[in-house]
Amino acid sequence: MNSKLGRWTLAILAHVALIVAWYLFVRIGNVPRFVMPSPGATLDAFLQPNYDWWANIAVTGTEIFGGYLLALVAGVALALAFSWSKTLEAFFMPLLVSLNMIPKVALGPLIIVWFKYGVFPNSIMAFSIAVFPILLTTARGLREIEPELLDLVRSLRGSRWQLFTKIQLPGALPYIFSGMKVGAILAVAGAIVGEFLGSDKGLGYLMLQVQVTLDTPAMFMAVIMITLLGMVLYGLVLLLERLLVARDARVA
Amino acid sequence: MSRPFIHLAGVRKTYGDHLAISDASFDVMPGELASLVGPSGCGKSTLLKILAGLHPADGGEVRIGSPSHPFDPSRDVGMVFQAPLLLKWRRILDNVLLPAEILGLPGAESRERARHLLQLVGLAGNEAKYPYELSGGMQQRAAIARALVHDPKLVLMDEPFGALDALTREKMNLELLRIWKEAGKTIVFVTHGISEAVFLGTRVVVLTAGPARMADNFVVDLPHPRTLDMKTHERFGDYARRVYRLLGM
Numbered sequence: 001m002n003s004k005l006g007r008w009t010l011a012i013l014a015h016v017a018l019i020v021a022w023y024l025f026v027r028i029g030n031v032p033r034f035v036m037p038s039p040g041a042t043l044d045a046f047l048q049p050n051y052d053w054w055a056n057i058a059v060t061g062t063e064i065f066g067g068y069l070l071a072l073v074a075g076v077a078l079a080l081a082f083s084w085s086k087t088l089e090a091f092f093m094p095l096l097v098s099l100n101m102i103p104k105v106a107l108g109p110l111i112i113v114w115f116k117y118g119v120f121p122n123s124i125m126a127f128s129i130a131v132f133p134i135l136l137t138t139a140r141g142l143r144e145i146e147p148e149l150l151d152l153v154r155s156l157r158g159s160r161w162q163l164f165t166k167i168q169l170p171g172a173l174p175y176i177f178s179g180m181k182v183g184a185i186l187a188v189a190g191a192i193v194g195e196f197l198g199s200d201k202g203l204g205y206l207m208l209q210v211q212v213t214l215d216t217p218a219m220f221m222a223v224i225m226i227t228l229l230g231m232v233l234y235g236l237v238l239l240l241e242r243l244l245v246a247r248d249a250r251v252a
Numbered sequence: 253m254s255r256p257f258i259h260l261a262g263v264r265k266t267y268g269d270h271l272a273i274s275d276a277s278f279d280v281m282p283g284e285l286a287s288l289v290g291p292s293g294c295g296k297s298t299l300l301k302i303l304a305g306l307h308p309a310d311g312g313e314v315r316i317g318s319p320s321h322p323f324d325p326s327r328d329v330g331m332v333f334q335a336p337l338l339l340k341w342r343r344i345l346d347n348v349l350l351p352a353e354i355l356g357l358p359g360a361e362s363r364e365r366a367r368h369l370l371q372l373v374g375l376a377g378n379e380a381k382y383p384y385e386l387s388g389g390m391q392q393r394a395a396i397a398r399a400l401v402h403d404p405k406l407v408l409m410d411e412p413f414g415a416l417d418a419l420t421r422e423k424m425n426l427e428l429l430r431i432w433k434e435a436g437k438t439i440v441f442v443t444h445g446i447s448e449a450v451f452l453g454t455r456v457v458v459l460t461a462g463p464a465r466m467a468d469n470f471v472v473d474l475p476h477p478r479t480l481d482m483k484t485h486e487r488f489g490d491y492a493r494r495v496y497r498l499l500g501m
Contacts, residue, residue, distance in 0.1 A: 155304040
């Protein structure tokens with residue numbers, strides 16, 4: 001208990017120390033505001049209503065969470081389909097490994113051609129970058145399940161759905177979560193890159209807007225907001241993992 | 253004279269061009285404990301999978317059940333493997349309940365039965381524990397309870413004590429005989445331990461490898477309940493020598 005409390009204290013201290021160092025650096029170094037604003041100036045940018053923070057957060061948040069959920073469902077479903085058919089897996093898996101090598105950012109201009117710009121194509125961007133780690137780790141997790149366990153269910157003429165809900169999904173869960181953690185980080189990057197390439201709202205779009213006028217405090221605030229969105233998503237994944245996966249079964 | 257519960261005649265199984273079983277023929281009477289013994293690669297596990305209905309035979313006749321002992325292949329098979337294969341995210345009681353859940357059996361009754369079975373296998377008081385809290389032998393006991401929870405007519409065991417240390421194995425042999433007597437099931441027990449096969453079996457079926465074929469099938473005429481000192485009896489030795497000879501040793 002004591003050491004847990006100590007770890008929390010240290011974690012908070014580290015964050016506070018960074019902000020203090022940032023403040024001192026700007027203050028003592030007399031760093032111009034357009035190069036690096038002080039923490040105060042950054043916070044001040046958040047209070048300006050003309051940036052429309054909440055609307056932009058909502059847009060970027062929708063892109064991240066929407067793309068991520070899509071990646072989660074598609075990744076698990078595809079991996080499950082592969083667990084049913086060895087031929088299907090042998091056919092698609094090498095292809096997917098190749099597709100995984102595509103820098104998803106390079107797809108950005110194409111996605112704009114195909115889907116115009118806006119929330120949907122940016123969700124697709126987040127999806128395309130987050131789906132692979134989830135798919136690959138889930139497939140791995142499903143492969144690790146002992147075939148005799150599947151035999152046990154089959155000998156009782158259990159349905160595929162029972163096989164999935166009672167054996168495969170809970171068995172692969174530690175692996176799925178390790179993919180979900182990687183995917184969470186990537187989904188945030190995907191959505192922002194999507195906004196950089198083409199959008200008319202969102203935090204990434206806002207950054208491009210204020211960059212023109214060298215409004216660095218707003219850019220700083222936008223980066224902080226994006227980071228916080230990522231932390232919320234990652235935190236939710238960790239919380240779910242804590243709730244669903246027995247401690248001794250977790251995969252780092 | 254009642255009719256056999258399991259009747260195999262000329263059963264063949266190939267995987268591609270690999271002959272896993274050629275001509276397996278034997279009968280098992282209701283309530284028998286039949287030991288299937290042989291070296292690795294002799295098709296013992298394949299034979300179990302055929303009995304479990306997981307793989308069809310490529311030839312010959314497989315008949316399970318008789319008018320006096322009807323058999324429903326969708327719910328009358330219990331399986332125990334070399335590894336306990338308990339679900340590590342489920343408590344012991346919930347692990348035992350898995351087959352009942354899959355078959356959609358009534359919950360309260362099944363729980364009652366699962367508790368009773370845990371008592372039978374000597375695991376009373378461990379219902380709420382997780383598998384990692386139990387030793388290998390205790391996990392295997394839970395796996396046996398799981399194989400019995402849906403009250404199957406036939407229990408298939410694939411080297412269930414192969415991963416245990418020698419002393420635990422002896423102990424589990426005695427336990428299995430007791431459970432078998434109390435539960436009144438027909439058991440097919442696969443092993444590569446000759447002494448284990450003779451000690452447990454009311455019948456021993458010997459399979460040889462390369463090519464996989466059935467070499468012998470005899471009734472073990474030793475009294476029940478069996479005790480460890482029977483292993484030093486002359487008749488026990490005769491049976492064991494008979495198997496050793498067939499396996500070319």
